[in-house]
Amino acid sequence: MKLLLNGVWHCDFQLLEGERIQTGSFRDVISADGSSRFQPEPDRYHLYVSFACPFAHRTILARQLKRLENVISMSVLSPDWGDPNGWIFGNWDNTTPDTVNGCDYLHQVYIKAKPDFTGRVTVPVLWDKKTGTIVNNESADILRMLATEFDAFGNDMLELYPKQLKAEIDQINAFVSGRINIGVYKVGFASSQADYDVAIEQLFDALDTIEARLTGKQYLVSDRLTEADIRLFVTLVRFDVAYYGALNCNLRHLTDYPNLWNYTRHIYHLPNVAQTVKFDHIKRHYYDTYEGMINRRIVPKGPLLDWDAPSLQACH
Numbered sequence: 228m229k230l231l232l233n234g235v236w237h238c239d240f241q242l243l244e245g246e247r248i249q250t251g252s253f254r255d256v257i258s259a260d261g262s263s264r265f266q267p268e269p270d271r272y273h274l275y276v277s278f279a280c281p282f283a284h285r286t287i288l289a290r291q292l293k294r295l296e297n298v299i300s301m302s303v304l305s306p307d308w309g310d311p312n313g314w315i316f317g318n319w320d321n322t323t324p325d326t327v328n329g330c331d332y333l334h335q336v337y338i339k340a341k342p343d344f345t346g347r348v349t350v351p352v353l354w355d356k357k358t359g360t361i362v363n364n365e366s367a368d369i370l371r372m373l374a375t376e377f378d379a380f381g382n383d384m385l386e387l388y389p390k391q392l393k394a395e396i397d398q399i400n401a402f403v404s405g406r407i408n409i410g411v412y413k414v415g416f417a418s419s420q421a422d423y424d425v426a427i428e429q430l431f432d433a434l435d436t437i438e439a440r441l442t443g444k445q446y447l448v449s450d451r452l453t454e455a456d457i458r459l460f461v462t463l464v465r466f467d468v469a470y471y472g473a474l475n476c477n478l479r480h481l482t483d484y485p486n487l488w489n490y491t492r493h494i495y496h497l498p499n500v501a502q503t504v505k506f507d508h509i510k511r512h513y514y515d516t517y518e519g520m521i522n523r524r525i526v527p528k529g530p531l532l533d534w535d536a537p538s539l540q541a542c543h
């Protein structure tokens with residue numbers, strides 16, 4: 228396990244049996260109503276992201292769709308998380324250096340914010356250039372802030388969390404988060420066959436539920452794009468290219484689900500979305516980085532193939 232322990236980086240930390248460590252995170256919020264010391268301002272905040280990570284992708288998409296590219300700056304880390312230093316800057320196409328703190332590794336950014344930080348060093352990170360600290364490193368919070376607090380500087384026509392749909396969005400978010408966003412990792416990182424068997428069944432049950440929900444519908448909630456779609460899209464767009472093979476989520480392909488496949492392509496083709504999807508980063512990250520963390524003795528459940536389907540006559 229890679230993590231910071233009281234501000235010291237460990238690239239291969241082993242927890243003892245039954246041992247738990249108290250880990251920290253940053254959960255401040257930016258608020259347009261003046262209730263927080265973090266106010267929305269142009270050129271004040273910086274996002275640290277990876278194009279490989281679905282959680283970071285939520286924030287990249289919100290920044291793009293709300294047209295905040297010139298309001299909130301962004302650094303892109305390398306997809307190679309296998310490096311002993313964890314998330315590192317710039318050695319791959321479409322990555323950038325750390326233009327704000329000049330760091331080589333993301334763990335150094337965490338230490339700048341909190342010199343005795345203990346916990347995992349994850350993306351995304353929302354950094355405040357004014358006070359020199361991390362505002363928040365939880366993607367759900369960052370997505371919500373970009374969606375709702377920056378309307379004075381971005382596209383205020385696009386409401387990703389409209390008041391009248393909040394309850395329904397919260398409800399579907401809770402389902403998609405546990406069963407799908409995290410569900411793919413429960414499958415991929417299952418350490419025993421029994422855990423895997425349960426996890427894969429739950430994941431595909433959840434996909435079946437969403438497939439049914441999307442019958443005759445373009446979006447998850449109402450007839451408009453909301454943050455619920457952003458949160459589902461980032462997992463679905465990675466499904467066949469990464470999770471199916473690298474994380475053993477191979478009962479069915481995304482393309483086997485007519486509604487889910489159509490839905491994912493529809494969102495992919497919305498303006499400004501495709502440019503946020505970097506399949507080379509995604510594949511590199513999941514196939515290269517996680518190899519070794521996956522129990523290859525687990526027998527995958529799929530693929531489900533219809534051997535009884537009639538064969539076509541060969542053409543002569």
Ligand SMILES: N[C@@H](CCC(=O)N[C@@H](CS)C(=O)NCC(=O)O)C(=O)O
Binds near residue numbers: 229282347350365
């Ligand atoms: N709860 C966090 C989780 C983010 C997360 O797990 N990011 C992964 C990449 S997909 C990461 O940075 N992992 C590094 C680690 O766990 O050490 C969020 O949603 O922002």
